[in-house]
Amino acid sequence: MTVDASGTFDDSERAAVYRVIAERRDMRHFAGGVVDPAVLRRLLEAANSAPSVGLMVPWRFVRVVSPDVRERVAELVAVERDRTAEALDGRAAEFLRLKVEGIRECAELLVVSVTGERDQHVFGRRTMPHMDLASVACAIQNLWLAARAENLGMGWVSLFEPAELAGVLDLPPGDEPVAVLCLGPVDRFYDRPMLQEQQWAEPRALEELLEER
Protein backbone atom coordinates (compact mmCIF):
# COMPACT_ATOMS: atom_id res chain seq x y z
CA MET A 1 0.00 0.00 0.00
CA THR A 2 1.33 3.41 -0.91
CA VAL A 3 0.70 6.15 1.61
CA ASP A 4 0.99 9.82 0.86
CA ALA A 5 3.25 10.53 3.78
CA SER A 6 4.31 13.99 2.75
CA GLY A 7 1.50 16.00 4.32
CA THR A 8 2.10 18.33 7.21
CA PHE A 9 0.76 17.90 10.72
CA ASP A 10 -1.26 20.78 12.09
CA ASP A 11 -1.29 22.14 15.64
CA SER A 12 -4.16 19.99 16.87
CA GLU A 13 -2.64 16.80 15.48
CA ARG A 14 0.71 17.71 16.98
CA ALA A 15 -0.94 18.33 20.36
CA ALA A 16 -2.57 14.88 20.21
CA VAL A 17 0.80 13.25 19.55
CA TYR A 18 2.46 15.02 22.48
CA ARG A 19 -0.53 14.24 24.66
CA VAL A 20 -0.38 10.51 23.99
CA ILE A 21 3.36 10.48 24.64
CA ALA A 22 2.84 12.29 27.97
CA GLU A 23 -0.14 10.23 29.15
CA ARG A 24 0.99 6.72 28.21
CA ARG A 25 1.54 4.67 31.35
CA ASP A 26 3.02 1.26 32.15
CA MET A 27 -0.17 -0.24 33.59
CA ARG A 28 -0.39 -3.12 36.04
CA HIS A 29 -3.99 -2.62 37.19
CA PHE A 30 -6.68 -3.78 34.76
CA ALA A 31 -10.46 -3.86 34.80
CA GLY A 32 -11.05 -7.11 32.94
CA GLY A 33 -13.40 -6.77 30.00
CA VAL A 34 -12.46 -7.38 26.37
CA VAL A 35 -10.63 -5.67 23.54
CA ASP A 36 -12.68 -5.35 20.38
CA PRO A 37 -11.02 -7.50 17.67
CA ALA A 38 -10.97 -4.54 15.25
CA VAL A 39 -9.18 -2.44 17.86
CA LEU A 40 -6.65 -5.21 18.55
CA ARG A 41 -6.02 -5.43 14.84
CA ARG A 42 -5.35 -1.68 14.61
CA LEU A 43 -2.96 -1.88 17.54
CA LEU A 44 -1.00 -4.71 15.97
CA GLU A 45 -0.89 -2.93 12.62
CA ALA A 46 0.49 0.12 14.42
CA ALA A 47 3.20 -2.10 15.93
CA ASN A 48 3.96 -3.56 12.52
CA SER A 49 4.41 -0.02 11.12
CA ALA A 50 7.48 0.47 13.28
CA PRO A 51 10.91 1.06 11.82
CA SER A 52 13.28 -1.88 11.75
CA VAL A 53 16.98 -2.02 11.14
CA GLY A 54 17.55 -2.82 7.44
CA LEU A 55 13.78 -3.39 7.23
CA MET A 56 14.35 -6.85 8.73
CA VAL A 57 11.00 -6.88 10.60
CA PRO A 58 12.31 -8.93 13.54
CA TRP A 59 9.14 -9.18 15.63
CA ARG A 60 6.57 -11.87 16.30
CA PHE A 61 3.36 -11.39 18.29
CA VAL A 62 1.72 -14.24 20.12
CA ARG A 63 -1.83 -13.68 21.31
CA VAL A 64 -2.46 -15.87 24.33
CA VAL A 65 -6.01 -17.19 24.01
CA SER A 66 -5.81 -20.34 26.12
CA PRO A 67 -6.59 -19.82 29.83
CA ASP A 68 -4.19 -22.64 30.62
CA VAL A 69 -1.33 -20.99 28.74
CA ARG A 70 -2.12 -17.66 30.41
CA GLU A 71 -1.92 -19.34 33.79
CA ARG A 72 1.44 -20.90 32.97
CA VAL A 73 2.78 -17.50 31.90
CA ALA A 74 1.54 -16.02 35.19
CA GLU A 75 3.33 -18.77 37.11
CA LEU A 76 6.61 -18.19 35.27
CA VAL A 77 6.41 -14.49 36.09
CA ALA A 78 5.64 -15.25 39.75
CA VAL A 79 8.79 -17.39 39.97
CA GLU A 80 10.94 -14.65 38.48
CA ARG A 81 9.38 -12.08 40.78
CA ASP A 82 10.58 -14.09 43.76
CA ARG A 83 14.05 -14.51 42.28
CA THR A 84 14.23 -10.78 41.59
CA ALA A 85 13.25 -10.04 45.19
CA GLU A 86 16.11 -12.26 46.38
CA ALA A 87 18.54 -10.53 44.04
CA LEU A 88 17.37 -7.09 45.20
CA ASP A 89 18.40 -7.95 48.71
CA GLY A 90 18.00 -4.68 50.65
CA ARG A 91 14.93 -3.60 48.68
CA ALA A 92 13.23 -7.01 48.58
CA ALA A 93 10.34 -6.18 50.91
CA GLU A 94 9.73 -2.87 49.15
CA PHE A 95 9.79 -4.63 45.75
CA LEU A 96 7.37 -7.31 46.90
CA ARG A 97 4.82 -4.66 47.86
CA LEU A 98 4.69 -3.43 44.25
CA LYS A 99 2.15 -4.78 41.79
CA VAL A 100 4.39 -5.76 38.90
CA GLU A 101 1.95 -7.34 36.44
CA GLY A 102 -1.73 -7.75 35.63
CA ILE A 103 -1.52 -11.02 33.72
CA ARG A 104 -4.62 -12.61 35.20
CA GLU A 105 -6.81 -9.47 35.07
CA CYS A 106 -6.00 -7.94 31.69
CA ALA A 107 -8.38 -8.42 28.74
CA GLU A 108 -5.65 -9.50 26.31
CA LEU A 109 -2.26 -11.05 26.90
CA LEU A 110 0.37 -10.77 24.17
CA VAL A 111 3.93 -12.04 24.06
CA VAL A 112 6.42 -10.39 21.73
CA SER A 113 9.55 -12.13 20.59
CA VAL A 114 12.61 -11.20 18.58
CA THR A 115 12.55 -13.66 15.71
CA GLY A 116 15.31 -16.10 15.05
CA GLU A 117 16.31 -15.06 11.53
CA ARG A 118 18.93 -12.73 12.87
CA ASP A 119 22.04 -14.06 11.24
CA GLN A 120 20.83 -13.26 7.75
CA HIS A 121 20.63 -9.55 8.44
CA VAL A 122 23.90 -7.61 8.54
CA PHE A 123 22.70 -4.13 7.50
CA GLY A 124 22.93 -1.86 10.55
CA ARG A 125 23.86 -4.81 12.77
CA ARG A 126 27.42 -5.86 11.91
CA THR A 127 28.84 -4.19 15.00
CA MET A 128 25.55 -4.07 16.96
CA PRO A 129 23.57 -7.28 16.48
CA HIS A 130 21.23 -6.21 19.29
CA MET A 131 19.65 -3.61 16.98
CA ASP A 132 16.97 -6.21 16.25
CA LEU A 133 15.81 -5.88 19.86
CA ALA A 134 15.82 -2.09 19.46
CA SER A 135 13.46 -2.46 16.49
CA VAL A 136 11.14 -4.74 18.44
CA ALA A 137 11.03 -2.17 21.24
CA CYS A 138 10.01 0.53 18.74
CA ALA A 139 7.15 -1.73 17.61
CA ILE A 140 6.05 -2.19 21.22
CA GLN A 141 6.20 1.56 21.84
CA ASN A 142 3.94 2.11 18.80
CA LEU A 143 1.50 -0.43 20.22
CA TRP A 144 1.64 1.25 23.62
CA LEU A 145 0.87 4.71 22.27
CA ALA A 146 -1.90 3.43 20.01
CA ALA A 147 -3.43 1.57 22.97
CA ARG A 148 -3.45 4.77 25.05
CA ALA A 149 -5.13 6.61 22.16
CA GLU A 150 -7.76 3.82 22.21
CA ASN A 151 -8.14 4.50 25.95
CA LEU A 152 -6.71 1.08 26.76
CA GLY A 153 -3.95 0.39 29.24
CA MET A 154 -0.84 -1.63 28.53
CA GLY A 155 1.98 -2.93 30.70
CA TRP A 156 5.30 -4.41 29.60
CA VAL A 157 6.37 -7.23 31.91
CA SER A 158 9.97 -8.42 31.61
CA LEU A 159 10.05 -10.66 34.68
CA PHE A 160 10.56 -14.11 33.15
CA GLU A 161 13.20 -16.55 32.01
CA PRO A 162 13.10 -16.19 28.21
CA ALA A 163 13.94 -19.83 27.41
CA GLU A 164 11.21 -21.07 29.73
CA LEU A 165 8.62 -18.74 28.25
CA ALA A 166 9.65 -19.81 24.74
CA GLY A 167 9.05 -23.38 25.88
CA VAL A 168 5.60 -22.67 27.32
CA LEU A 169 4.58 -21.00 24.05
CA ASP A 170 6.36 -23.48 21.80
CA LEU A 171 7.98 -20.61 19.91
CA PRO A 172 9.90 -21.32 16.70
CA PRO A 173 13.61 -22.16 17.19
CA GLY A 174 15.74 -19.08 17.72
CA ASP A 175 12.87 -16.86 18.83
CA GLU A 176 13.59 -14.94 22.03
CA PRO A 177 10.61 -13.54 23.93
CA VAL A 178 11.28 -10.07 25.32
CA ALA A 179 7.88 -8.86 26.46
CA VAL A 180 4.72 -10.09 28.12
CA LEU A 181 2.20 -7.38 27.34
CA CYS A 182 -0.90 -6.96 29.47
CA LEU A 183 -3.52 -5.00 27.52
CA GLY A 184 -7.06 -3.92 28.14
CA PRO A 185 -9.52 -1.58 29.81
CA VAL A 186 -8.43 0.08 33.05
CA ASP A 187 -10.40 1.94 35.70
CA ARG A 188 -7.99 4.85 35.56
CA PHE A 189 -4.53 5.66 34.30
CA TYR A 190 -1.89 6.50 36.87
CA ASP A 191 -1.32 10.26 37.11
CA ARG A 192 2.41 9.62 37.31
CA PRO A 193 4.39 6.44 36.53
CA MET A 194 3.30 3.86 39.09
CA LEU A 195 6.89 3.27 40.24
CA GLN A 196 7.10 6.99 40.95
CA GLU A 197 3.75 7.05 42.79
CA GLN A 198 4.99 4.12 44.86
CA GLN A 199 8.29 5.89 45.56
CA TRP A 200 10.36 3.16 43.93
CA ALA A 201 12.22 5.60 41.68
CA GLU A 202 12.02 9.11 40.26
CA PRO A 203 12.17 10.18 36.61
CA ARG A 204 15.19 12.29 35.75
CA ALA A 205 15.23 15.84 34.45
CA LEU A 206 16.36 16.28 30.87
CA GLU A 207 19.26 18.48 32.00
CA GLU A 208 20.89 15.49 33.70
CA LEU A 209 20.69 13.43 30.53
CA LEU A 210 21.70 15.90 27.84
CA GLU A 211 25.21 16.88 26.85
CA GLU A 212 26.82 18.79 24.02
CA ARG A 213 30.00 18.03 22.13
Add this chain to the structure above:
Amino acid sequence: MTVDASGTFDDSERAAVYRVIAERRDMRHFAGGVVDPAVLRRLLEAANSAPSVGLMVPWRFVRVVSPDVRERVAELVAVERDRTAEALDGRAAEFLRLKVEGIRECAELLVVSVTGERDQHVFGRRTMPHMDLASVACAIQNLWLAARAENLGMGWVSLFEPAELAGVLDLPPGDEPVAVLCLGPVDRFYDRPMLQEQQWAEPRALEELLEER
Protein backbone atom coordinates in the same frame (compact mmCIF):
# COMPACT_ATOMS: atom_id res chain seq x y z
CA MET B 1 4.98 17.50 37.73
CA THR B 2 1.66 15.76 38.12
CA VAL B 3 -0.29 15.18 34.94
CA ASP B 4 -3.96 14.33 34.83
CA ALA B 5 -3.48 11.31 32.63
CA SER B 6 -6.92 9.83 33.06
CA GLY B 7 -8.74 11.69 30.30
CA THR B 8 -10.04 9.92 27.24
CA PHE B 9 -8.79 10.43 23.71
CA ASP B 10 -11.41 11.40 21.15
CA ASP B 11 -11.66 10.28 17.52
CA SER B 12 -9.66 13.14 16.07
CA GLU B 13 -6.84 12.72 18.57
CA ARG B 14 -6.80 8.98 17.95
CA ALA B 15 -6.63 9.60 14.20
CA ALA B 16 -3.63 11.90 14.69
CA VAL B 17 -1.82 9.23 16.69
CA TYR B 18 -2.41 6.56 14.04
CA ARG B 19 -1.44 9.02 11.32
CA VAL B 20 1.92 9.84 12.89
CA ILE B 21 2.65 6.14 13.40
CA ALA B 22 1.84 5.44 9.72
CA GLU B 23 3.71 8.40 8.27
CA ARG B 24 6.91 8.32 10.32
CA ARG B 25 9.86 7.48 8.07
CA ASP B 26 13.51 6.60 8.57
CA MET B 27 14.91 9.59 6.68
CA ARG B 28 18.32 9.82 5.05
CA HIS B 29 17.71 12.85 2.82
CA PHE B 30 17.70 16.24 4.56
CA ALA B 31 17.27 19.82 3.44
CA GLY B 32 19.75 21.53 5.78
CA GLY B 33 18.23 24.38 7.74
CA VAL B 34 17.89 24.51 11.49
CA VAL B 35 15.68 23.08 14.25
CA ASP B 36 14.18 25.73 16.49
CA PRO B 37 15.66 25.29 20.01
CA ALA B 38 12.16 25.19 21.54
CA VAL B 39 11.17 22.40 19.15
CA LEU B 40 14.34 20.44 19.91
CA ARG B 41 13.57 20.80 23.58
CA ARG B 42 10.03 19.42 23.08
CA LEU B 43 11.40 16.47 21.12
CA LEU B 44 13.90 15.61 23.83
CA GLU B 45 11.24 15.94 26.54
CA ALA B 46 9.08 13.53 24.52
CA ALA B 47 11.98 11.08 24.46
CA ASN B 48 12.49 11.51 28.20
CA SER B 49 8.78 10.66 28.75
CA ALA B 50 9.37 7.11 27.53
CA PRO B 51 8.84 4.10 29.74
CA SER B 52 11.94 2.49 31.19
CA VAL B 53 12.41 -0.82 32.90
CA GLY B 54 12.17 -0.30 36.65
CA LEU B 55 12.11 3.45 35.89
CA MET B 56 15.91 3.28 35.52
CA VAL B 57 16.03 6.01 32.82
CA PRO B 58 19.00 4.48 30.99
CA TRP B 59 19.42 7.04 28.18
CA ARG B 60 21.80 9.88 27.48
CA PHE B 61 21.48 12.33 24.57
CA VAL B 62 24.50 14.04 23.11
CA ARG B 63 23.82 16.99 20.83
CA VAL B 64 26.69 17.32 18.39
CA VAL B 65 27.37 21.04 17.96
CA SER B 66 31.00 21.01 16.84
CA PRO B 67 31.48 20.73 13.04
CA ASP B 68 34.70 18.86 13.70
CA VAL B 69 32.98 16.27 15.88
CA ARG B 70 30.21 15.90 13.29
CA GLU B 71 32.81 15.24 10.62
CA ARG B 72 34.51 12.60 12.75
CA VAL B 73 31.15 10.86 13.30
CA ALA B 74 30.55 10.91 9.54
CA GLU B 75 33.96 9.35 8.95
CA LEU B 76 33.33 6.57 11.47
CA VAL B 77 30.05 5.77 9.75
CA ALA B 78 31.73 5.76 6.32
CA VAL B 79 34.24 3.19 7.55
CA GLU B 80 31.50 0.94 8.91
CA ARG B 81 29.51 1.32 5.69
CA ASP B 82 32.47 -0.13 3.76
CA ARG B 83 32.90 -2.96 6.26
CA THR B 84 29.20 -3.75 6.04
CA ALA B 85 29.41 -3.85 2.24
CA GLU B 86 32.25 -6.38 2.51
CA ALA B 87 30.25 -8.49 4.97
CA LEU B 88 27.17 -8.39 2.72
CA ASP B 89 29.15 -10.04 -0.02
CA GLY B 90 26.55 -10.81 -2.73
CA ARG B 91 24.57 -7.65 -2.08
CA ALA B 92 27.54 -5.30 -1.64
CA ALA B 93 27.03 -3.29 -4.85
CA GLU B 94 23.31 -2.98 -4.20
CA PHE B 95 23.98 -1.85 -0.61
CA LEU B 96 26.52 0.74 -1.71
CA ARG B 97 23.95 2.36 -3.99
CA LEU B 98 21.70 3.10 -0.98
CA LYS B 99 21.93 6.37 0.87
CA VAL B 100 22.32 5.16 4.43
CA GLU B 101 22.76 8.40 6.38
CA GLY B 102 22.42 12.16 6.16
CA ILE B 103 24.98 13.13 8.78
CA ARG B 104 26.51 16.06 6.89
CA GLU B 105 23.18 17.49 5.63
CA CYS B 106 20.86 17.22 8.62
CA ALA B 107 20.12 20.27 10.76
CA GLU B 108 20.81 18.51 14.07
CA LEU B 109 22.92 15.48 14.89
CA LEU B 110 22.21 13.59 18.11
CA VAL B 111 23.86 10.53 19.57
CA VAL B 112 21.96 8.38 22.04
CA SER B 113 23.71 6.06 24.43
CA VAL B 114 22.68 3.46 26.96
CA THR B 115 24.15 4.74 30.18
CA GLY B 116 26.65 2.81 32.21
CA GLU B 117 24.77 2.50 35.49
CA ARG B 118 23.34 -0.83 34.46
CA ASP B 119 24.54 -3.07 37.22
CA GLN B 120 22.59 -1.24 39.90
CA HIS B 121 19.24 -2.02 38.28
CA VAL B 122 17.89 -5.55 38.67
CA PHE B 123 14.13 -4.90 38.44
CA GLY B 124 12.90 -6.35 35.13
CA ARG B 125 16.47 -7.15 34.07
CA ARG B 126 17.69 -10.07 36.15
CA THR B 127 17.21 -12.52 33.29
CA MET B 128 17.22 -9.92 30.50
CA PRO B 129 19.85 -7.25 31.15
CA HIS B 130 19.32 -5.94 27.60
CA MET B 131 15.98 -4.44 28.65
CA ASP B 132 17.85 -1.17 29.17
CA LEU B 133 18.44 -1.01 25.41
CA ALA B 134 14.74 -1.72 24.86
CA SER B 135 13.90 1.30 27.02
CA VAL B 136 16.30 3.52 25.09
CA ALA B 137 14.67 2.38 21.83
CA CYS B 138 11.25 3.39 23.21
CA ALA B 139 12.66 6.86 23.95
CA ILE B 140 14.02 7.12 20.42
CA GLN B 141 10.66 6.03 18.97
CA ASN B 142 8.95 8.80 20.99
CA LEU B 143 11.43 11.30 19.60
CA TRP B 144 10.84 9.98 16.07
CA LEU B 145 7.07 10.30 16.26
CA ALA B 146 7.24 13.75 17.85
CA ALA B 147 9.65 14.87 15.12
CA ARG B 148 7.23 13.71 12.41
CA ALA B 149 4.43 15.61 14.14
CA GLU B 150 6.71 18.68 14.01
CA ASN B 151 7.11 18.00 10.27
CA LEU B 152 10.77 17.16 10.78
CA GLY B 153 12.53 14.09 9.44
CA MET B 154 14.67 11.75 11.51
CA GLY B 155 16.90 8.82 10.64
CA TRP B 156 18.45 6.27 12.99
CA VAL B 157 21.93 5.29 11.84
CA SER B 158 23.46 2.20 13.45
CA LEU B 159 26.50 1.86 11.19
CA PHE B 160 29.38 2.48 13.59
CA GLU B 161 31.72 0.78 16.00
CA PRO B 162 30.25 1.72 19.41
CA ALA B 163 33.57 1.88 21.27
CA GLU B 164 35.07 4.16 18.63
CA LEU B 165 32.06 6.49 18.68
CA ALA B 166 32.20 6.58 22.48
CA GLY B 167 35.83 7.64 22.13
CA VAL B 168 35.11 10.41 19.62
CA LEU B 169 32.43 11.81 21.94
CA ASP B 170 34.37 11.20 25.14
CA LEU B 171 31.33 9.52 26.67
CA PRO B 172 31.34 8.62 30.37
CA PRO B 173 32.78 5.18 31.21
CA GLY B 174 30.28 2.39 30.59
CA ASP B 175 28.12 4.35 28.17
CA GLU B 176 27.35 2.48 24.96
CA PRO B 177 26.15 4.55 22.01
CA VAL B 178 23.38 2.84 20.05
CA ALA B 179 22.08 5.53 17.71
CA VAL B 180 23.31 8.38 15.57
CA LEU B 181 20.17 10.38 14.89
CA CYS B 182 19.96 12.71 11.91
CA LEU B 183 17.20 15.24 12.47
CA GLY B 184 15.87 18.22 10.59
CA PRO B 185 13.80 19.66 7.78
CA VAL B 186 13.33 17.48 4.69
CA ASP B 187 12.07 18.31 1.21
CA ARG B 188 9.60 15.44 1.33
CA PHE B 189 8.92 12.31 3.32
CA TYR B 190 9.25 8.99 1.49
CA ASP B 191 5.84 7.61 0.54
CA ARG B 192 7.03 4.16 1.59
CA PRO B 193 10.07 3.16 3.67
CA MET B 194 13.13 4.10 1.60
CA LEU B 195 14.50 0.56 1.71
CA GLN B 196 11.21 -0.61 0.22
CA GLU B 197 11.23 2.10 -2.47
CA GLN B 198 14.80 1.06 -3.32
CA GLN B 199 13.77 -2.62 -3.43
CA TRP B 200 16.16 -3.61 -0.65
CA ALA B 201 13.43 -5.34 1.38
CA GLU B 202 9.68 -5.53 1.78
CA PRO B 203 7.63 -5.03 4.94
CA ARG B 204 5.79 -8.14 6.11
CA ALA B 205 2.07 -8.60 6.48
CA LEU B 206 0.76 -8.91 10.01
CA GLU B 207 -0.59 -12.39 9.28
CA GLU B 208 2.95 -13.72 8.91
CA LEU B 209 3.95 -12.32 12.28
CA LEU B 210 0.96 -13.14 14.45
CA GLU B 211 0.22 -16.44 16.16
CA GLU B 212 -2.19 -17.67 18.81
CA ARG B 213 -1.55 -20.05 21.67
